[in-house]
Amino acid sequence: MHVPFSLLAEFPEPTMIKLKSIESKGGYRLLLRFSDDTSGVYDFTPFIEAATEMTAPLSDPQFFSRYFIELGALAWSNGFDLSAESLHRRLQESGGLRNNAEAA
Numbered sequence: 001m002h003v004p005f006s007l008l009a010e011f012p013e014p015t016m017i018k019l020k021s022i023e024s025k026g027g028y029r030l031l032l033r034f035s036d037d038t039s040g041v042y043d044f045t046p047f048i049e050a051a052t053e054m055t056a057p058l059s060d061p062q063f064f065s066r067y068f069i070e071l072g073a074l075a076w077s078n079g080f081d082l083s084a085e086s087l088h089r090r091l092q093e094s095g096g097l098r099n100n101a102e103a104a
Helices: 003-012 045-050 084-094
Strands: 021-022 028-033 039-045 068-071 073-075
Touching: 021 068, 021 073, 028 084, 039 084, 073 084
Parallel strands: none
Antiparallel strands: 021 028, 028 039, 068 073
């Protein structure tokens, strides 16, 4: 199937957002830096307070601090993970997402 170039230009391929780095900001707050040169501090307290089977271990500060990036997502060793896209969207919706180029 041939797709006219004009349609391709009008509907570009979406860019997959990934986490580039994570930095602790105290408590249950993490500074998340994304592959699109944006960043924001996300407070994970609501996840801790939910105390589900997957999030209950995060209430231990030592366990919480052992976060890592796996395939561009935020993850912990118990299998709990959050996609970069969902974190990016939550930060954007809350007004907490910043463009790093603007900060420079």
